Amino acid sequence: MARALRALQGLGPERGQRGPRVRFGPSPTGFLHLGGLRTALYNYIFAKKHQGTFILRVEDTDQNRVVPGAAEGIEDMLDWAGIPPDESPRRGGAFGPYRQSQRLELYQRASSRLLESGAAYRCFCTPQRLELLRKEALRRQQTPRYDNRCRHLTPTEVAEKLSQGLAWVVRFRLEQGVEPFQDLVYGWNRHEVAEVEGDPVILKGDGFPTYHLANVVDDHHMGISHVLRGAEWLTSTAKHLLLYKAFGWDPPQFGHLPLLLNKDGAKLSKRQGDIFLESFARDGYLPEALLDIITNCGSGFTEKRMGRTLEELISQFDIGRITTHSALLDLETLPEFNRIHLSRHIENEELRQKLVRELQLLVEQAYGHQQVEQEVLQKEYMERVLLLRKGHISLLKNLVACDYSYLWVRPSVSREQLQTISAEAEEIGKLVLGLLASQAVALTVEELNKDLRNLQKQTKETKYSSMMQLLRLALSGQQHGPSVAEMMVTLGPKEVSGRIHRALSS
Numbered sequence: 055m056a057r058a059l060r061a062l063q064g065l066g067p068e069r070g071q072r073g074p075r076v077r078f079g080p081s082p083t084g085f086l087h088l089g090g091l092r093t094a095l096y097n098y099i100f101a102k103k104h105q106g107t108f109i110l111r112v113e114d115t116d117q118n119r120v121v122p123g124a125a126e127g128i129e130d131m132l133d134w135a136g137i138p139p140d141e142s143p144r145r146g147g148a149f150g151p152y153r154q155s156q157r158l159e160l161y162q163r164a165s166s167r168l169l170e171s172g173a174a175y176r177c178f179c180t181p182q183r184l185e186l187l188r189k190e191a192l193r194r195q196q197t198p199r200y201d202n203r204c205r206h207l208t209p210t211e212v213a214e215k216l217s218q219g220l221a222w223v224v225r226f227r228l229e230q231g232v233e234p235f236q237d238l239v240y241g242w243n244r245h246e247v248a249e250v251e252g253d254p255v256i257l258k259g260d261g262f263p264t265y266h267l268a269n270v271v272d273d274h275h276m277g278i279s280h281v282l283r284g285a286e287w288l289t290s291t292a293k294h295l296l297l298y299k300a301f302g303w304d305p306p307q308f309g310h311l312p313l314l315l316n317k318d319g320a321k322l323s324k325r326q327g328d329i330f331l332e333s334f335a336r337d338g339y340l341p342e343a344l345l346d347i348i349t350n351c352g353s354g355f356t357e358k359r360m361g362r363t364l365e366e367l368i369s370q371f372d373i374g375r376i377t378t379h380s381a382l383l384d385l386e387t388l389p390e391f392n393r394i395h396l397s398r399h400i401e402n403e404e405l406r407q408k409l410v411r412e413l414q415l416l417v418e419q420a421y422g423h424q425q426v427e428q429e430v431l432q433k434e435y436m437e438r439v440l441l442l443r444k445g446h447i448s449l450l451k452n453l454v455a456c457d458y459s460y461l462w463v464r465p466s467v468s469r470e471q472l473q474t475i476s477a478e479a480e481e482i483g484k485l486v487l488g489l490l491a492s493q494a495v496a497l498t499v500e501e502l503n504k505d506l507r508n509l510q511k512q513t514k515e516t517k518y519s520s521m522m523q524l525l526r527l528a529l530s531g532q533q534h535g536p537s538v539a540e541m542m543v544t545l546g547p548k549e550v551s552g553r554i555h556r557a558l559s560s
């Protein structure tokens with residue numbers, strides 16, 4: 055059974071066999087979004103799992119929709135996400151070029167081949183005629199389709215039209231009798247496309263191919279063994295298989311990935327760019343959190359758990375486990391995914407150094423104008439803060455939010471200010487200094503809370519809440535914020551003593 059499945063998947067058991075070749079074929083019409091990332095990720099994982107090759111092919115044949123810079127942006131984002139292609143426009147490779155607009159000759163040759171064999175024909179219908187057909191169909195409440203009129207032109211008629219210099223496109227003759235194919239996810243499929251569609255254009259008047267031709271020609275010439283793409287292409291596959299047949303080529307294996315939808319089942323929103331990778335990167339999300347969330351809401355893995363790394367995703371992937379259920383994405387859980395991955399980064403020595411550098415920049419950006427003390431920008435201090443706040447923050451930038459400003463800016467508080475809260479300000483300060491001096495090891499928040507309760511008992515008339523108010527002011531210059539014990543632990547005894555000293559002596 056397992057053997058048969060592997061054979062179906064095109065992953066023969068023989069050793070030394072060339073690994074699969076898969077491709078991600080985005081149209082460069084804008085930024086990479088989560089849906090695109092997911093398609094790319096499944097392809098990447100599949101390739102890495104089976105020692106194969108992951109290819110980025112830019113499908114820019116619809117020149118009207120191409121956005122300048124989008125192709126580069128997509129490749130940048132794959133790199134950022136940690137799933138770089140092995141072959142791509144930027145990296146090159148033995149099967150290039152990797153931009154369809156640079157492969158026009160190949161499509162033109164392929165189209166001529168189909169014209170010669172009679173599998174395709176020139177169509178001279180004017181845009182006006184096609185528009186009339188469309189309107190007529192809509193009036194009759196039918197789906198518009200080309201009526202295949204030019205299929206029946208005789209060679210003499212074609213020659214005549216050509217000699218008149220009439221504009222033409224190439225259409226592919228859709229034959230009846232489509233053979234069923236076994237999709238790796240959706241199982242057996244048969245779509246008698248000729249019954250519902252007119253013959254499709256495969257080469258346009260400007261010499262550019264349409265998606266169907268370019269896709270089939272490239273998958274063949276690039277040696278693609280498995281096509282893993284969104285389920286929205288499932289019905290196009292019948293057309294593609296007819297093209298493979300007309301060329302006499304063996305088709306690749308197909309696996310269509312169920313749709314990625316919002317948690318309410320609606321189409322993934324692109325409102326205000328909220329699902330574009332660039333915006334997540336800008337907001338400070340870690341790529342691993344994105345990879346984790348878009349796979350957790352779907353299928354294909356032996357385990358479902360928050361916090362999986364890319365290596366784990368690869369080892370737990372099993373294409374046979376992808377179901378046809380749509381994946382429902384709940385973006386509200388993204389901060390939680392990020393919190394888990396951020397903790398992992400903080401725990402890792404090397405990744406922590408990277409976070410330190412990022413945090414230094416964030417602090418300078420947020421507080422630079424308030425004269426941040428050099429000491430707080432030092433690596434040791436930053437590392438300490440990271441390790442102590444690990445698990446409490448979901449984004450690195452949370453550490454420069456208002457609540458944490460005490461970490462970066464020393465308050466300027468006077469003794470008078472403290473005394474308006476309690477006449478015993480001086481005594482309380484000394485008690486705390488004494489406590490800190492007597493502590494050899496760093497305290498935990500719980501222990502410190504207990505100690506602070508005991509200290510309060512040594513005052514004459516200061517209530518616990520006033521004592522906390524006073525200490526909070528001395529440490530942060532603010533009336534609200536994190537607990538005093540938390541601030542004391544995070545700042546460390548030396549910094550806390552310094553701040554109390556300064557306030558009492560000013």
Ligand code: GLU
Nearest residue numbers: 079080081113269283287
């Ligand atoms: N260019 C198509 C897209 O933008 C690729 C479809 C396919 O993978 O065949 O989704």
